[in-house]
Amino acid sequence: MMQKTLRIHPNGPFDLKLTIQSGQTSQPPWKFVNGEFQELLMIQGKPCFIGIHQKPDDLDGPLTLRAESKYEIEDDEIRSKVCEIFDLEHDLMELYSFLESSEKLQPTIGFCRGLRLFKAQDPFECIISSICSANNSIARWNKSILQIKEKWGDEFDFASGEFHSFPSPETLMKVPEHDIEEMELCGCIGEPSDYKENLKSCGVGYRCSYMKEAARMAHEEIDITKLGDMDYDNAFNEVLKFPGVGPKVADCILFYGYGMGQAFPVDVWIGRIISALYFKREEIKPPKARTFGMEEFGEHAGYVQLYLFHYARKSGLLESLKKK
DNA sequence: AACCAGGTAATCG
DNA sequence: CGATTACCTGGT
Numbered sequence A: 001m002m003q004k005t006l007r008i009h010p011n012g013p014f015d016l017k018l019t020i021q022s023g024q025t026s027q028p029p030w031k032f033v034n035g036e037f038q039e040l041l042m043i044q045g046k047p048c049f050i051g052i053h054q055k056p057d058d059l060d061g062p063l064t065l066r067a068e069s070k071y072e073i074e075d076d077e078i079r080s081k082v083c084e085i086f087d088l089e090h091d092l093m094e095l096y097s098f099l100e101s102s103e104k105l106q107p108t109i110g111f112c113r114g115l116r117l118f119k120a121q122d123p124f125e126c127i128i129s130s131i132c133s134a135n136n137s138i139a140r141w142n143k144s145i146l147q148i149k150e151k152w153g154d155e156f157d158f159a160s161g162e163f164h165s166f167p168s169p170e171t172l173m174k175v176p177e178h179d180i181e182e183m184e185l186c187g188c189i190g191e192p193s194d195y196k197e198n199l200k201s202c203g204v205g206y207r208c209s210y211m212k213e214a215a216r217m218a219h220e221e222i223d224i225t226k227l228g229d230m231d232y233d234n235a236f237n238e239v240l241k242f243p244g245v246g247p248k249v250a251d252c253i254l255f256y257g258y259g260m261g262q263a264f265p266v267d268v269w270i271g272r273i274i275s276a277l278y279f280k281r282e283e284i285k286p287p288k289a290r291t292f293g294m295e296e297f298g299e300h301a302g303y304v305q306l307y308l309f310h311y312a313r314k315s316g317l318l319e320s321l322k323k324k
Numbered sequence B: 001a002a003c004c005a006g007g008t009a010a011t012c013g
Numbered sequence C: 001c002g003a004t005t006a007c008c009t010g011g012t
Helices: A016-020 A075-086 A092-100 A106-112 A123-133 A138-152 A169-173 A179-185 A207-220 A232-239 A247-257 A268-278 A286-315 A317-322
Strands: A002-008 A031-033 A036-043 A046-053 A063-069 A155-158 A161-164
Touching: A002 A075, A016 A036, A036 A063, A036 A075, A036 A161, A046 A075, A046 A155, A063 A075, A092 A106, A092 A286, A106 A286, A123 A138, A123 A207, A123 A247, A138 A169, A169 A207, A232 A247, A247 A286, A268 A286, A268 A317, A286 A317
Parallel strands: none
Antiparallel strands: A002 A063, A031 A036, A036 A046, A046 A063, A155 A161
């Protein structure tokens, strides 16, 4: 049994708790136990428990990492996986000088210092999570994704607890859609409501068929590993082919799943914030807000979206935008 | 009890 | 094409 403790020094400030709990569409928050955030990570195909600890309010200090696996995994493999998920090599001070240069964006820094991209550990998980998040509340899609992992992911046991991986496209595409289908599969015994091992019972609603079909496409039609090597526009058009994926979800997938910083996901709130800050509150349609964001913020678009939303949430701007 | 929640797909003029 | 509308579900 491999057990080791590592340290990581982020490039600039990092707020672990804020980042994990900021509701990004990549994955639900990690489990929080004994002052550390925990998750199962597949590192080069090897299941590995990771516990990350950050001293409270020590946004500029190093992180302490606890890793546990029955496989032997190099320190650098573990570090690079964690660095990738939290975008720790990204120079945030460079982002901040960009934000400082703008009168509109400068105020976000004080509210969001240390907030980073919370990338999915695997693109497929991000695709499904993002589809699930559309027209949905954070609490509900988080719950759905956790159930999907528990029901169809592989279970791995560690000294620190048991965890489930996210199911593969092939596994997910074969999952029964609803209780009726599952009951028929099991020989029609009992009532439909007795059956819980189906996608609909995870509370995904009408997104059910989208998620199953997206899983099938990821398995047999679209090479989702290749998306990361494509340029942004091609990748955008490619992910739009998945059912349940429109412009907003596509941008989420490219940003949270593939780390493409020029993506600018526009939901109702970002639309209202952009309208309030840059268009004298006149109504702006999502495509226009998206184009504006991409041209105005360039490679920082994704982060600006992240910072604007959390700034608006904490500063009270969001509240003021609710009432007309 | 209507109404809303971090959109999308289907339908209509 | 641009504009409307239905849609699962869990919460107020």
